[in-house]
Amino acid sequence: MRTVTARGGIARKGSEIKTAKLREVDVVEIKRQLSLALVDDGTAARLARAFNVSDSTIASIKAGRTWGWLE
Numbered sequence: 001m002r003t004v005t006a007r008g009g010i011a012r013k014g015s016e017i018k019t020a021k022l023r024e025v026d027v028v029e030i031k032r033q034l035s036l037a038l039v040d041d042g043t044a045a046r047l048a049r050a051f052n053v054s055d056s057t058i059a060s061i062k063a064g065r066t067w068g069w070l071e
Contacts, residue, residue: 013069021053027067034062 015023030047037043044058060066
């Protein structure tokens with residue numbers, strides 16, 4: 001998904017970014033599993049290991065700071 005920036009450039013999102021470790025389908029699955037998880041049951045750490053990302057990446061997805069545009 002691309003958006004036009006104020007300067008007329010193109011802002012890339014999600015897997016369009018070359019260095020992205022996750023794809024949209026991965027994030028949808030992470031969000032689904034987080035929504036089903038009990039509070040503080042270790043799901044975030046398990047997901048971080050499973051998708052080869054940091055715990056803070058999972059926390060950012062959960063909080064909507066990253067990938068917030070994706071449902």
